[in-house]
Amino acid sequence: MESVSRSATTVAPTRKSLAAWIALIAALGGLLFGYDTGIMGVALLGLGRQFAMDDTTKQLVTGAIIFGALFGCLLTGPLSDHLGRRRTIIGVGLVFAVGSILCAMAPSVGFLIGSRFLLGLSAGSATQIIPVYIAEVAPPQHRGKLVVLFQVMVMTGITVAYFTGFVLGEEWRWMFGLGVVPAMVLLIGMLILPESPRWLLVQEREADALAVLERVRGDTDWAHRELAEIKTVSQQHEGSWRDLAQSWVRPAIVVGGAISMFSQITGVNAMIYYAPTILVQSGFTEQVAVLATGSSTILVVLMTLYGSYLVDRIGRRRYLLAMIPGSVVALAVMGYLLLGDGPSGPTEQWLVVLCLAAYLVLNCGGFGVCIWLINSEVYPLFVRGKGASLGAFSHWFFDLLVTLCTLSLVAALGVSQTFWLYAAISALAVFFIWRYVPETQGKSLEQIEHELRAQRFFPFQKKA
Numbered sequence: 001m002e003s004v005s006r007s008a009t010t011v012a013p014t015r016k017s018l019a020a021w022i023a024l025i026a027a028l029g030g031l032l033f034g035y036d037t038g039i040m041g042v043a044l045l046g047l048g049r050q051f052a053m054d055d056t057t058k059q060l061v062t063g064a065i066i067f068g069a070l071f072g073c074l075l076t077g078p079l080s081d082h083l084g085r086r087r088t089i090i091g092v093g094l095v096f097a098v099g100s101i102l103c104a105m106a107p108s109v110g111f112l113i114g115s116r117f118l119l120g121l122s123a124g125s126a127t128q129i130i131p132v133y134i135a136e137v138a139p140p141q142h143r144g145k146l147v148v149l150f151q152v153m154v155m156t157g158i159t160v161a162y163f164t165g166f167v168l169g170e171e172w173r174w175m176f177g178l179g180v181v182p183a184m185v186l187l188i189g190m191l192i193l194p195e196s197p198r199w200l201l202v203q204e205r206e207a208d209a210l211a212v213l214e215r216v217r218g219d220t221d222w223a224h225r226e227l228a229e230i231k232t233v234s235q236q237h238e239g240s241w242r243d244l245a246q247s248w249v250r251p252a253i254v255v256g257g258a259i260s261m262f263s264q265i266t267g268v269n270a271m272i273y274y275a276p277t278i279l280v281q282s283g284f285t286e287q288v289a290v291l292a293t294g295s296s297t298i299l300v301v302l303m304t305l306y307g308s309y310l311v312d313r314i315g316r317r318r319y320l321l322a323m324i325p326g327s328v329v330a331l332a333v334m335g336y337l338l339l340g341d342g343p344s345g346p347t348e349q350w351l352v353v354l355c356l357a358a359y360l361v362l363n364c365g366g367f368g369v370c371i372w373l374i375n376s377e378v379y380p381l382f383v384r385g386k387g388a389s390l391g392a393f394s395h396w397f398f399d400l401l402v403t404l405c406t407l408s409l410v411a412a413l414g415v416s417q418t419f420w421l422y423a424a425i426s427a428l429a430v431f432f433i434w435r436y437v438p439e440t441q442g443k444s445l446e447q448i449e450h451e452l453r454a455q456r457f458f459p460f461q462k463k464a
Helices: 002-008 016-026 028-050 055-083 085-105 109-137 140-168 172-177 180-190 197-202 206-217 220-231 241-245 250-265 268-281 286-310 316-337 346-377 381-413 415-436 445-453 459-463
Strands: none
Touching: 016 028, 016 109, 016 140, 016 180, 016 206, 028 055, 028 085, 028 109, 028 140, 028 172, 028 180, 028 268, 055 085, 055 109, 055 197, 055 381, 085 109, 085 172, 085 180, 109 140, 109 197, 109 346, 109 381, 140 172, 140 286, 140 346, 197 206, 197 220, 197 381, 206 220, 241 250, 241 381, 250 268, 250 346, 250 381, 250 415, 268 286, 268 346, 268 381, 286 316, 286 346, 316 346, 316 415, 346 381, 381 415, 381 445, 415 459
């Protein structure tokens, strides 16, 4: 068994163009997720005037997609284990398309909240199933960059949303309706992609699993060896929710859930949702606030692209430890600049924008690159769908908590104190990463599972 694991850590052959094509089409779900997340920050400016919404109503409209995602990510785990990764992603694309159309047609705030909830079902499903699908198809040495392509698409979607909103002005119906275009591309594209070979093997479809590996790897001998390695962890059955409570599985749940939690309670989505509102309150015009935030997200896209290269070079854990401490500093300085009546002049105003950009690049470029990658890698095969569901649930639960509380928290504590609170939480996240997050770089999914079973998963366990 150990010799099989070692062989899988060497450089596997792969048809790079096919593997990249598979990841690119599947990752369009991330583009949809990012677009529907980012467009809310711009659409709120026009929606607030048309429907005369107060802060509470704005938080409900914004939070509806997150509330839906809580249900979507939990439902998708068992669904993807039963129906397969590919067919589940096709369903995600269909729901995205329907939700986008309904949002664009919304005659009232209540209808819009319901439509955003429907979009949330698909958004939550996307964050659970798409990284798992890509990870199970990708070769080990390219798994990092291919799974991170999902997050690249998320940030690209957010960026497209901000600039689409800038061009369309107050035409919020068009902003929502345009989401149907990438949804249809995802739906149609998935019809031609293969199923996950690991899921096929669990379903006792060994010949089909081998055919997919031969197609993606382009090497029959290697496909046979990889299939043999997958068999070392395949239990030929779908695990239940109760199986996640097994003592040897719990470390994976802790890491996946905590990384997802910290990615949210350090404040990044609060910035994405409410940055234009915060900048307007700091003295910027609405157009400048939208452009400044949109420009920051371009930098995040570039950092995410570079990060997708680094995580396969220096590792997931080292990458996070290099990025997150800098976001603590950016938050602390931004909080200082917003003390009292806020920036005293143009120089301090633009320093706020610079700190905002630095924070988004370091936090979103750090957690964003690793969150879905780690959640797609650490869980055992027989409960991978359900484990990834719990990781996605943690992300969306704390995203909802932050979304519903941010404007109220700012009103109660003040902008500066809120940012300092996020800075303190970010510092706690650095300690957790150093102590508990394992390095998965270059390892096959099966080797990671062997380490989990052997209690050599946490960094401190390997040093013992």
